[in-house]
Amino acid sequence: MTTSAQATALACLDDIQPSLSAWTRTIFDFGETAWREYQSAAWYVERLKHEGFSVEEGSGGMATAFCAHWTNGAGPTIGMYAEYDAVPGNCQDAAPVKRPRPGLGEQAGGHTDPHSGLGIASLGGLLATKAAMQRHGIPGTLRFTGEPAEKVRGSKPIHAAKGYYDGLAGMISFHPFYMLPLCNTARWDTHCGAAYAMIYRFVCDEPENWVRASDGAPIPQAHSAVRAPGANDALMMMYMASKALRDSMLPHQGGWSISEAILTAGQATADNLPAGLAEIQYMIRVPTLAMAEQVTAVLDRNAKAAAKMSGCRHERHWVSKSRPGLANHAMADIAYEALSTVGPPRWDEAAKAIAREIQVNAGGTATDEPFIAEMEQLTAPRDAEAILRRDLPPSQLNSTSDDYTDISWHTPTARFYVARPALRSDSSQAYASWAMNALGGISATIDPMVTCAAKTIALAALRLLEDNGARNAAMDEFVARTGGGIGGSNWLAPLCDYEPPIHFRWPEYVTTPRGRDWWIPSNPQAA
Structure with a gap:
């Protein structure tokens, strides 16, 4: 069952889905890498200001970070965030064939897991939550941070140390599926490590x-x-x-x-x-x-x-x-209940036809069902946890890597995953990375993930805003696990005691008399 406010949010996301699709492609095509996401950050700042948010640009001393706020009166503050950094050497066009984006070479940046969809899904959830708060008079504040350089676990330890996650009633963290069993599920006990x-x-x-x-x-x-x-x-x-x-x-x-x-x-x-x-x-x-x-x-x-x-x-x-991540079962339940209400993403025949074309162009064989079955299945958090733990020693508390973990020491945090397109192989075929990258940029194949994640975020955020019992349970668990909340006996303080490392020779796009290109020329013979 959804509340009236949640129904409003879902309807809002249906209405703005074409915009979310176009925005996802825009960030995908920027393909900017860690600490150099200038166009991507500027795009978010402009969009958020247009939507009525106040925005601090360059938050935490990071040129490509930001922190946005919108308030509807006194009430709890809910956090969400966007990531938008790509990966050097993964430039791929949103096309079913191997080719870099126009005007660039393969060594340029490209989205892999893809943060282009991650950020826009979070933005969609944010805008839908705001629309529901306005229509139904729900008091509270929304805080939305722009997080550069996740691939080097860059911004969140800095934001954490400078107080950008303090005062939140909860944080909703989404990431595209990247490994089984973490597909259409939420983290339970075993969060990412240090x-x-x-x-x-x-x-x-x-x-x-x-x-x-x-x-x-x-x-x-x-x-x-x-x-x-x-x-x-x-x-x-x-x-x-x-x-x-x-x-x-x-x-x-x-x-x-x-x-x-x-x-x-x-x-x-x-x-x-x-x-x-x-x-x-x-x-x-x-x-x-x-x-x-x-x-x-x-x-x-x-x-x-x-x-x-x-x-x-x-x-x-x-x-x-x-820091390694801190679990919060109450938040995991909130996120997974929202995801269950929305249902897993679904891919239509048009998306499957594109996937079959990529299967063939990547050296494989087209299959009737080109995607892995898990993409359209839900996995309960406890079930995913049991599978994840099979290969881990009982004494190990954390596994895998992402810097959302720093947020989890400042507010109750939900970490959930939604399926992104992944090709099925009926043989020993190993697909080249360009195939996965292309699927993350083609609208027909990535939009189902973005829409599902945005709806899940909105439902979870509104649950925290409207349900005092659920919100208090999450905070009570946070206080218990940290031994008293921020500063408690089991709390891990921020480790960041350094300035943002933005002045090093990070890979980036440059403009010269030859035009705009990757810092490694796309056509060395003509350079």
Whole structure:
């Protein structure tokens, strides 16, 4: 059963569905990556202002973040958020064939899981909730944050430390399905784990101290002369040492991972000069903070040794220090009840025809039912939890990675998932990533997820606004789990003690006399 306000919200979403579809494609086509989502953030800010929200741009000191508010009088404050960062090297057009978006190469950014749909679904839920509050005189406030750089778990630890989640009665967190059994369900006990991310910067700014020429020749000198190894060498030694020692960092359990990305190296000189600057980022995804600290200690030692061996100095700059998630069963129930009321997303024959075309173009065989069956099935949170726990040790409390976890220490938080299109394979066929990325951009295949998630968010938000008992139960559970709420005996305080890492060489789009392109030219032969 839905309330009158919830019925209004559902009708609103039916009315604005064409807009949600167009907006999803707009953000998909921007394809902007972590810390450089300028067009995407600006689009949301303009849209929210148009809808009557007051908006703080650049919230938390992050140029591509924002925080929006709308109030209908004194009452509880409900939180929702948008993510909109894409992934470098995943540029794919919204088309059933492998090709980058027009004017770009495959190395440009592209949405993978896709945050383009995540953000617009949340925006749709927000607007529908607002419409219902206005029509039915429901008091309260809506807070909507723009969260850049989720792929490096960037913004939410910073927003959390600066108070942007304080004072909320509840937060509704949605993500597209990305792994089974987390499809059309809500997290129960096992929420995402901790993560640390940092940049090690190697600087060779005193190469003259590497060796002193006996003839007094200045630096630089002949191409055959000895010189300091420099920052590139330091980075490579860091890279190889950390790969070699990975088995000696943590026990072989828990599903942890360490990923790296080289941000800057070499400045493209082929002269006999030592590279002056090189930077490598590490992302440590682990169940516990203690594991993150242990890996960091090893990486710190490696960086120190690599710098010493190559005539450099080194610096460590934080990108993320993110807490593991805190469960809230009352919020999980609210989200899943809303999802059950809406029902799982459904894909029509037009969407299936597109999926079959992609199956063939990706080297597979078209099937009568091209999508996996789980996409149109609900999974109760307890059932999903039981499946998730089968491969985890009983002592492990958290698994997988996302930075919504930082919000969960400031307000009761629901984390739910809605199916996004995923291809069925009746053989051993492994589909290339472009196929999944394309399905996330084509309106016929991604709109069912967006619509379902938006309706679920609106129903859950209105439940929190209208049902004092449900809202109080969620807060009581939050207080109990934290040992007294914010500042309680079991509460984890924000870990962010660093400035937003926005000034590094993050991949981005650039404009030159050749036009707008990815920072790696799309057509090197013509560059």
